[in-house]
Amino acid sequence: MLIAVDGPAAAGKGTLTRKLAEHFDLAxxxxxxxxxxxxxxxxxxxxxxxxKIAVAAAEGLSFSDPDLAGLRxxxxxxxxxxxxxxxxxxxxLLIFQRNFAANPPxxxxxxxxxxxxxxxxxxPEAPYKLFIDASAEVRADRRYKELQERGDEAIRSxxxxxxxxxxxxxxSRTVAPLEPAKxxxxxxxxxxxxxxxxxxxxxxxxLQD
Ligand code: DC
Numbered sequence: 747m748l749i750a751v752d753g754p755a756a757a758g759k760g761t762l763t764r765k766l767a768e769h770f771d772l773a774x775x776x777x778x779x780x781x782x783x784x785x786x787x788x789x790x791x792x793x794x795x796x797x798k799i800a801v802a803a804a805e806g807l808s809f810s811d812p813d814l815a816g817l818r819x820x821x822x823x824x825x826x827x828x829x830x831x832x833x834x835x836x837x838x839l840l841i842f843q844r845n846f847a848a849n850p851p852x853x854x855x856x857x858x859x860x861x862x863x864x865x866x867x868x869x870p871e872a873p874y875k876l877f878i879d880a881s882a883e884v885r886a887d888r889r890y891k892e893l894q895e896r897g898d899e900a901i902r903s904x905x906x907x908x909x910x911x912x913x914x915x916x917x918s919r920t921v922a923p924l925e926p927a928k929x930x931x932x933x934x935x936x937x938x939x940x941x942x943x944x945x946x947x948x949x950x951x952x953l954q955d
Pocket of ligand 1: 755756778779781782823824826827830831860861862863864912916
């Protein structure tokens with residue numbers, strides 16, 4: 747089983763894919779974390795928007811430890827969106843992602859991947875494709891609450907602006923832009939809670955069989 751889940755920042759892809767992985771006993775790959783790890787590594791080496799530096803960071807990445815401190819920060823997400831626009835970086839990371847989908851680790855019989863281009867580029871053959879969307883306002887509210895609950899300082903207007911900037915960058919890049927695959931089920935989750943999104947995803951998957 748292979749499930750591709752795409753969508754913009756803070757749409758709820760992580761929550762959904764965790765539930766899907768548990769329900770179907772799948773290996774889960776949050777591909778945004780890989781781009782985040784590359785951006786942090788590139789920052790250590792110099793300017794992350796310099797192609798040579800970003801490529802060196804992608805080539806030197808060890809996938810065994812994706813839980814680098816700071817990976818979940820908003821700043822890491824924004825920096826990730828910048829290195830993600832560099833085609834040579836995407837080419838390097840594509841191999842790892844496809845390999846994960848074809849050979850899920852830990853003896854799992856299938857995989858669920860979430861990101862921006864899973865249904866369109868990484869796994870265009872996936873039988874189940876979902877595109878999770880929500881208005882920028884709703885996504886900013888969700889991210890704001892999440893940060894507050896974690897005890898992190900957050901300014902809602904800054905989060906909204908970052909989300910809008912990141913959407914624009916991810917949608918307008920020339921390689922693998924954020925867009926639903928033609929055969930993806932688009933779910934607008936603006937008015938849905940996590941359980942309702944999960945139920946809608948399960949319903950879609952059952953209709954494909
Ligand atoms: O899902 P996320 O917010 O952790 O992703 C961080 C950035 O990484 C996102 O803004 C764009 C990039 N990304 C990508 O280009 N392709 C993916 N499959 C996943 C993430």
